[in-house]
Amino acid sequence: MKVFRKLAAAALAVGLAASAQADTVGLGTMPQGTLGYSTGSAIARVLNEKMDIGAILQPNSGETTLIPLVNSGELDFGIVNILEAAQAHDGHGIFEGNPQENLRIAAVLYPLRVGYFVRADSDIHSMADLRGKRVTYGYSATGSTYLVLDALLANGGLTADDIKPVLVPNVVAGADQFLNGRADAFFFAVGAAKTAEVNASVPLRLIPLDDGAEGVQNSTTVFPDGYIQTIPALPNFAGVSEPMPALFYDNLLITNSGVDSELVKNVLTGLANHKDELAASFPLFRSLDPNLLYKEGLATPFHPASVNWANGDN
Known part of the structure; x- marks a missing residue:
């Protein structure tokens, strides 16, 4: 222009x-x-x-x-x-x-880059691994987040029925539930101050998404305005020490x-x-x-x- x-x-x-x-x-x-x-x-x-x-x-x-x-x-x-x-x-x-x-x-x-965070030493390495786990969900004060969460779960072939939802009003409360040991994974944006705060107490790792054709289709069918791209290694951002695919919007x-x-x-x-x-x-x-x-x-x-x-x- x-x-x-x-x-x-x-x-x-x-x-x-x-x-x-x-x-x-x-x-x-x-x-x-x-x-x-x-x-x-x-x-x-x-x-x-x-x-x-x-x-x-x-x-x-x-x-x-x-x-x-x-x-x-x-x-x-x-x-x-x-x-x-x-x-x-x-x-x-x-x-x-x-x-x-x-x-x-x-x-x-700018594009948001979001996903689910887990402990750095967790045995959860993909969205599919969240099956049966305690995962922050609900978000009563930020209701549109449901579509994003469902797109993330769909990337691993899951729905909300496949997890143990930890109901929280907003993303900050979800991070606190994780920090308090009440959740195995919490949703947040990459680069947010709250993730840095949690990471200072509990080292974090972002769960990478499946950026193959099936994984992308699963996510974008649920959330058409979203797209999957690879985040470069961002050592200064909690949980992103190496390149990994994430959801962007x-x-x-x-x-x-x-x-x-x-x-x-x-x-x-x-x-x-x-x-x-x-x-x-x-x-x-x-x-x-x-x-x-x-x-x-x-x-x-x-x-x-x-x-x-x-x-x-x-």
């Missing part, structure tokens, strides 16, 4: 930042310790320090709390994944009968249809022009592509300002 070259112009960046000096925004995230919280913290820092936008971080228990606040305008922005946004906007899954019709995507941030910055277009454009400018600062705060932003903050074909509509921004209409 031509847009990133245009936005690289210093005069334009300074002008947009200056226009945003009066803006104060609420940015909702998942609980502290989650990848979403770390993502929002990095964005808030850049908006405050580089864009003169007063961003106030507001953690929530899960998407069932966070998304309605963004939809209603009580929060201006939020961090959720592509599945959560699609189910909320269309009124599916945990939002069945309660569509969040004002919800809009502001930007695609996009993480988003969401907003609502009533948020001012100039504000949305200013925020996108901050993301595009300050990738290095974002990555310094949270390494997963190294995967942010300034030319792909807008993607065509997603189920949830983008804010019109994001579309105009991507087309260079500033």
